[in-house]
Amino acid sequence: xxxxxxxxxxxxxxxxxxxxxxxxxxxxxxxxxxxxxSPLLFGSDDTACATGADxxxxxxxxxxxxxxxxxxxxxxxxxxxxxxxxxxxxxxRVLYRLTHGEKDLLNIEVDDDVRRMVIMDRQVGADRHRMxxxxxxxxLADPQGEFYFAWYRPDHRVLPTVAPEFVxxxxxMRWSILTPDQCAHWDRRRLTYSPGVQNRPxxxxxxxxxxxxxxxxxxxxxxxNPKAFRRFVPTRFLKNLPEAQADLPR
Amino acid sequence: xxxDLSNKLQILADAAKYxxxxxxxxxxxxxTKGGLGxxxxxxxxxxxxxxxxxxxxxKMLLTNCCIFDCQYCVNxxxxxxxxxxxxxxxxxxxxxEFYRRNYIEGLFLSSGIYRNPxxxxxxxxxxxRDLRAGGFGGYIHLKAVPGASAELxxxxxxxxDRLSANIELPTQQDLAQLAPQKSQAVIQYAMGxxxxxxxxxxxxxxxxxxxxxxxxVAARPPRFAPAGQSTQMVVGATPSTDQTIxxxxxxxxxKYSLKRVYYSAYSPVPKAASFLPAAAPPLxxxxxxxxxxWLMRYYQFDVTELxxxxxxxxxxxIDPKMAWALRNRAxxxxxxxxxxxxxxxRIPGVxxxxxxxxxxxxxxxxxxxxxxxxxxxxxxxxxxxVVTADHNPDALLIDRDDLRQRVVRPYQQLELFSANASAxxxxx
Numbered sequence: 001x002x003x004x005x006x007x008x009x010x011x012x013x014x015x016x017x018x019x020x021x022x023x024x025x026x027x028x029x030x031x032x033x034x035x036x037x038s039p040l041l042f043g044s045d046d047t048a049c050a051t052g053a054d055x056x057x058x059x060x061x062x063x064x065x066x067x068x069x070x071x072x073x074x075x076x077x078x079x080x081x082x083x084x085x086x087x088x089x090x091x092x093r094v095l096y097r098l099t100h101g102e103k104d105l106l107n108i109e110v111d112d113d114v115r116r117m118v119i120m121d122r123q124v125g126a127d128r129h130r131m132x133x134x135x136x137x138x139x140l141a142d143p144q145g146e147f148y149f150a151w152y153r154p155d156h157r158v159l160p161t162v163a164p165e166f167v168x169x170x171x172x173m174r175w176s177i178l179t180p181d182q183c184a185h186w187d188r189r190r191l192t193y194s195p196g197v198q199n200r201p202x203x204x205x206x207x208x209x210x211x212x213x214x215x216x217x218x219x220x221x222x223x224x225n226p227k228a229f230r231r232f233v234p235t236r237f238l239k240n241l242p243e244a245q246a247d248l249p250r
Numbered sequence: 251x252x253x254d255l256s257n258k259l260q261i262l263a264d265a266a267k268y269x270x271x272x273x274x275x276x277x278x279x280x281x282t283k284g285g286l287g288x289x290x291x292x293x294x295x296x297x298x299x300x301x302x303x304x305x306x307x308x309k310m311l312l313t314n315c316c317i318f319d320c321q322y323c324v325n326x327x328x329x330x331x332x333x334x335x336x337x338x339x340x341x342x343x344x345x346x347e348f349y350r351r352n353y354i355e356g357l358f359l360s361s362g363i364y365r366n367p368x369x370x371x372x373x374x375x376x377x378x379r380d381l382r383a384g385g386f387g388g389y390i391h392l393k394a395v396p397g398a399s400a401e402l403x404x405x406x407x408x409x410x411d412r413l414s415a416n417i418e419l420p421t422q423q424d425l426a427q428l429a430p431q432k433s434q435a436v437i438q439y440a441m442g443x444x445x446x447x448x449x450x451x452x453x454x455x456x457x458x459x460x461x462x463x464x465x466x467v468a469a470r471p472p473r474f475a476p477a478g479q480s481t482q483m484v485v486g487a488t489p490s491t492d493q494t495i496x497x498x499x500x501x502x503x504x505k506y507s508l509k510r511v512y513y514s515a516y517s518p519v520p521k522a523a524s525f526l527p528a529a530a531p532p533l534x535x536x537x538x539x540x541x542x543x544w545l546m547r548y549y550q551f552d553v554t555e556l557x558x559x560x561x562x563x564x565x566x567x568i569d570p571k572m573a574w575a576l577r578n579r580a581x582x583x584x585x586x587x588x589x590x591x592x593x594x595x596r597i598p599g600v601x602x603x604x605x606x607x608x609x610x611x612x613x614x615x616x617x618x619x620x621x622x623x624x625x626x627x628x629x630x631x632x633x634x635x636v637v638t639a640d641h642n643p644d645a646l647l648i649d650r651d652d653l654r655q656r657v658v659r660p661y662q663q664l665e666l667f668s669a670n671a672s673a674x675x676x677x678x
Binding site: 104107108109110115129132133134135136137138139148150165166168169170171172173205207208209210211213214215216217218219220221222223224225226227228229231232233241243248 | 255256259260261263264266267268280284285286287288290292294295296297298299300301302303304305308309344347348350351352353385388515517518530533607610611613614615617621624625
């Protein structure tokens with residue numbers, strides 16, 4: 001069993017996966033972990049791994065790259081942001097199958113591995129889209145002028161793809177987006193990142209009271225539908241939405 | 251008018267909530283240099299109210315003062331409600347401050363008819379002009395007031411991502427009865443003007459793209475309402491049948507290339523006229539209309555296939571595609587491994603996305619019933635209508651008299667689910 005330790009970024013996984021393919025490692029002969037995961041209880045420093053039939057110790061020709069469909073690279077990049085600990089081994093298993101006789105695999109969505117990938121990809125995409133909608137900025141008085149911040153707990157590690165979208169939208173403002181994984185900062189010129197923040201700072205932004213008034217007024221109690229509401233706004237996101245505390249008409 | 255801003259906001263947002271459109275999709279606009287806001291083609295929902303409707307835009311009236319007396323409308327002249335009016339700068343302030351906090355994608359501004367259509371439209375345009383002049387790049391949906399001058403409509407389209415002129419009711423007779431100051435001719439004239447400008451602008455933009463590969467061209471002219479136009483129809487305030495409603499919708503889609511027709515179940519207004527229904531139509535009716543609308547736009551169904559002369563209303567118990575399938579059993583079973591796309595689209599319980607996935611999968615793999623389940627297609631619904639690579643005994647059910655009972659869920663349960671779904675389809 002070979003233990004492979006990688007970071008959360010796709011490039012880190014890609015380097016490791018390339019090395020494994022070059023060594024003809026079978027997917028079941030690899031144990032994947034990330035830098036922050038707890039070490040394997042009975043782990044070893046073993047670098048050997050079970051190899052497939054195509055391994056030829058006499059061969060000195062090592063391919064520099066392994067051609068895979070662009071679709072796989074796009075999916076893998078996205079799935080690396082998922083929090084499921086099995087994502088790394090799933091990606092390597094699919095990569096191995098794609099490069100070992102199943103080049104059409106991605107077309108077969110009813111294959112269990114492919115289906116798992118499609119679902120994870122969709123979950124990451126949905127989480128990013130939800131963060132675009134549910135993030136709430138608050139204004140702080142700052143000696144250098146207006147400053148805004150938001151605290152948000154995404155399901156997956158989507159901040160690096162969400163922050164540039166907020167740059168596009170809120171380019172003229174200075175802001176920080178804080179999440180437990182990492183924080184993004186925009187100073188009107190540059191986007192930078194820093195370590196995560198666990199708790200939501202408190203503020204006194206007054207505009208939120210107007211927002212609550214709007215939310216209550218745009219609600220039509222004749223059409224109350226709490227089931228639909230809960231489906232669109234999972235309970236864990238409620239505390240991020242100030243309008244959830246609005247005084248609603250009955 | 252010395253009410254403070256929050257009071258006005260409460261009144262004018264409450265007055266606007268019966269317009270169901272909240273879409274922020276269809277436009278991809280970047281902020282101007284130093285400006286604020288951009289739009290995304292897919293649209294973004296920022297919240298949901300407890301009625302299951304999405305909140306994407308700040309939806310308000312400029313004023314709820316109205317010279318019209320439309321019986322179904324809470325803001326009609328004869329309605330006894332507090333009246334107020336926003337100053338344009340107040341709307342700009344709310345839009346910008348809400349946008350900065352990521353509460354909204356942009357503004358949806360409508361208005362009661364104040365003095366006359368031109369004056370009202372002028373005020374609406376003024377707000378949009380001020381927002382864009384201030385560098386606002388977010389989404390703007392403006393109500394096109396029927397009867398306003400061509401010049402004002404043309405200006406509105408330069409600032410707005412989307413325009414909408416509401417058809418209000420399905421027929422001219424309905425309008426004559428409930429909204430005597432409005433007429434379909436005037437409303438459709440406004441729609442026609444918008445449609446013409448939208449298509450001319452899209453054409454010019456396409457020509458420009460083609461030309462730009464040969465030589466550099468001048469700065470991009472502003473696109474006229476890049477997200478097109480939509481409309482809204484109130485359902486259930488008059489006895490008009492679903493057949494009439496869908497017929498009107500279908501003809502509007504064809505004539506004016508509308509992006510959406512919204513169906514709004516009539517909400518009983520306070521102190522309504524006695525000839526109006528006292529209760530709202532079941533939400534499931536609105537939901538069935540949206541399903542039928544989707545069948546026309548994405549499933550290649552013709553409006554004449556959705557209802558019959560004997561039964562001009564949609565079946566509330568089963569979805570319109572299932573209803574069509576039960577009326578047209580000779581069409582089935584459909585072989586999911588061989589049938590062309592347009593036939594797959596006719597299978598009850600199989601959506602557009604599932605169809606496209608099936609088309610891709612089956613080039614490499616023979617599709618079985620278990621595969622359909624993996625794609626999260628309801629086997630209970632589809633089994634009687636399909637042939638798969640494995641044995642499907644239910645394909646024999648297609649000629650049985652009790653097929654309907656087999657595919658229908660108990661009514662109570664159905665309503666529970668469809669109310670959910672109606673929230674999705676209604677408020678995207």
